Every structure is written in C-alpha cells, then in structure tokens.
Amino acid sequence: MLSVRPKVAELAFHVFSRSLHPELYRVHRTRRIERSAYHAQVNITNCGHVITWNTTGKTPVTVCEVATGAHQPLPTKRCLISHSLKGSRTDKADFHSGVGYRTHFQLEPVAPDMFFMVQQQLSKQPTEGLLHTFDASGRMSLGALSYVNIETRQRSMLVQAIHTFPDDYAIVKVESLFSLPDA
Numbered sequence: 001m002l003s004v005r006p007k008v009a010e011l012a013f014h015v016f017s018r019s020l021h022p023e024l025y026r027v028h029r030t031r032r033i034e035r036s037a038y039h040a041q042v043n044i045t046n047c048g049h050v051i052t053w054n055t056t057g058k059t060p061v062t063v064c065e066v067a068t069g070a071h072q073p074l075p076t077k078r079c080l081i082s083h084s085l086k087g088s089r090t091d092k093a094d095f096h097s098g099v100g101y102r103t104h105f106q107l108e109p110v111a112p113d114m115f116f117m118v119q120q121q122l123s124k125q126p127t128e129g130l131l132h133t134f135d136a137s138g139r140m141s142l143g144a145l146s147y148v149n150i151e152t153r154q155r156s157m158l159v160q161a162i163h164t165f166p167d168d169y170a171i172v173k174v175e176s177l178f179s180l181p182d183a
Contacts, residue, residue, distance in 0.1 A: 005163075013081070014066045017061075028046065061099045098180070099180060130147070155182070156178060160173075
C-alpha cells in the first residue's frame with residue numbers, strides 16, 4: 001500500500017483535550033512512553049503525527065496533538081486548538097491541576113538544494129527517534145520523511161517533529177512541550 005503525503009497546502013494542526021480513535025489515521029511508526037506521572041503514545045501517521053499524552057493523577061488530563069491533512073475527518077468536540085499549518089505559530093493550552101501544553105510549529109518552503117540536504121541529514125538520524133520514509137509520489141523520485149525526537153523527564157515530555165514534503169520543497173517543524181506542575 002502506498003504511503004504518500006498530502007500537499008502542504010492541505011495541512012492542519014489540532015489539539016484536543018481527549019484521545020482520538022486510532023481508526024481515524026494510518027500509523028506507520030509508534031512509540032509508547034511510560035512514566036510514573038504520565039504515559040504517552042507518539043505516532044507517525046500518513047499525514048504527519050498524532051501524540052496522545054495522559055496524566056495519571058487523581059484528575060487525569062489528556063492532551064492529543066494532531067498534525068494531519070485538512071480534509072482528515074476529525075471530531076470537533078473538545079478541540080482546543082485548530083489552525084491551518086501555514087507560516088509560523090506559537091500556541092498554548094493550560095489545564096486544571098496546573099498541567100501545561102506549549103507548541104510552536106512552522107511550515108518552511110526551502111530551495112531544492114537545501115531541501116535535499118535536510119532530507120539526507122534526516123535519513124541518517126540516530127535510532128533513538130522515530131523515522132519513517134514514505135513512498136515517492138511519482139513526480140519526485142524521493143519520498144517524504146518524518147522524524148520525531150522524544151525527550152522525557154519525570155514531569156515533562158518534549159517532542160520535536162520534522163516532516164518533509166518533496167513535491168513542495170517544504171519542511172514542517174513542530175516542537176511541543178507537555179508538562180506537569182512542579183511537585
């Protein structure tokens with residue numbers, strides 16, 4: 001089955017205060033994180049990524065970040081942030097019990113030579129992150145890449161995602177911090 005990216009003009013970024021049903025997206029790579037105060041699942045999907053972060057306290061909090069195609073059918077209930085993935089944007093959401101979420105994303109069109117250099121560097125990333133190479137679209141001989149780096153601490157998780165779009169010579173970068181209040 002082909003796993004080709006959508007066009008960058010069709011990308012969207014959403015944050016929910018709930019998890020999403022896994023049938024809404026196709027997962028290519030996944031990693032599960034278990035800490036005493038939270039657990040998370042990070043997925044590289046056909047359009048970008050889905051990160052679901054859950055606290056384990058008395059009043060659990062769920063934060064679900066989705067970088068996907070704008071035409072992807074997603075629920076509207078408990079959607080906290082919804083933007084077209086264009087330009088550069090910083091956003092945040094604060095939850096009860098002091099749980100915090102911060103994100104910064106940008107869509108960066110680049111010159112073809114710079115794009116190929118970034119694509120080559122990403123394909124050589126160390127194995128501690130998640131990496132997926134997509135099939136070529138037919139127009140370009142090389143497929144898109146998604147790389148997600150995850151840094152966990154006892155009370156926080158930092159996720160850095162990079163998604164390439166060869167047909168558009170564009171790179172999407174997302175950096176998100178999920179955090180619990182200081183003990």
